[in-house]
Amino acid sequence: MIVRPGIHGDGRGAPRDGLPVRRRGRPRRGGSGGRALDALHERRFAVSSSDASTVDGSAAPLRALILQHEEPTPPGLVTEWLDGHGASIETLRIDIEDREVDPAGYDLIVSLGSEFAAFDDTKPFVPREATLMRRAVEADVSVLGLCFGGQMLARVLGAEVHRSPDSEIGWLPVRSTDPEMVPEGPWFQWHFDTFALPPGATLMAETDVGPQAFVMGRSLGLQFHPEVTTDIMTEWVREYRHELDADGVDPDALLEETKRRAVDSRRTSLRLLEWFLRDVARLRPGRSRAALG
Template sequence: MRALIIRHDHPSEAGFVGERLVRRGFELVEMLIVSEAEYDRPGVTVEFPDPRDFDVIVPLGAPWSVYDDLTIGTWVGDEIVLLREALAADVPVLGICFGAQAMATALGGSVERADRPEIGWTGVRSDDPGLISEGPWFQWHFDRMVLPPEAKEIARSDVGPQAYVVGRSLGVQFHPEVTPEIVRAWLDNGGVPQALEYGYDPEELGRPRAGAREQSYALVDNFLDRIAGL
């Protein structure tokens, strides 16, 4: 089985989610949208593959907003088309943060600026803790999703939706993939001043959290077994 990992920027990797997919027998095919050399000029042109060539698609997070096409150019629209085609073809998607927002947009929902950011380890309220535990989960976002009617919201915070299911796909606002190395990479690529601006301690954000790997593995297993049927 093949999983397409859509990496929007070079510091963002599949982390614990990728580890678990490999252990479940998936070959990871990574697609990097914005390279390190283009990080400050993310309006690149890319060609997305046919989603039907994959058994699972995992679009990861990004430092940009889905609606900020003036900055990131046409690729976000092309990715939304890919996700819409994947959903129409019944290809399971595990959308993470930006990826979940893009999937919601592909289904007719939208993304808007949140009242406040969520950064760091944050608990969520879950209707199905056996599928989505109440965390805490790592978060780093400034936007919130407005879910389309066909999506079933299954977890939330005071800021907005945190997880939803549509068909064989799952979108989560938080970051189950994060490892300490990924968080440090985010901090090294503009995250430190951002965290400080909103009153968060960069050193605290970068510390490992006990049980994070096991929590992520459980989410991936739940997605594959209960939602995607794989």
């Protein structure tokens, strides 16, 4: 884990390697009057045969739309995971492609990370994505939000997204309400913003800085990066070295740690993604070619 005092005017915190672990606690829900998700625990891995989409080879493949916000932030492990299920994948560079998209034409929308803020509507793609994601939620299309994408999902569900008083950069543990659903990591993080828990959402994981995972309906918002690979980290260290230097993070040490964790982090990420597909999105996984062991 690497968390350093920084200079971005938001008071970086001290390292938090000793985060207390809360195991098997009852998930906390945001606000009041929202839809309860106790069935999430009761249902676990049960999937109804009436689910809208299957990816078991006997029906049309899962249709996935990936929202990418800049060249250095590709879907990484998410693509491998979807390919392993034989999914039909379309990638939209929403930062440079201004075209109409009907979210109802997809089973799953994945929103990746971004160097920009999910609350900064001066960037034209940000309000466009907010509108698209809101329409997806209203159409009961599953959304998987990663870092910026998780913040955007929180925003369209009515939560405040704002600059964080503390950044999180590095491999960090999270406090999970149920590690069988959201493993405690450590997970890779690189963010300067955070969000409140949306009204009616179920908190699945958090750190002292804020929520790390939440479920709302058939959607999952994450603050961390399960998609990260060594290749992605190599590019991020090269492209955003100035952010690491400003935050007091050793880029070479960060890359080496990522290489050391590559096998375990891949296994943990695929486990999380499988849980999401099965229990949250409620899309039948079928026989996966992804190596989860």
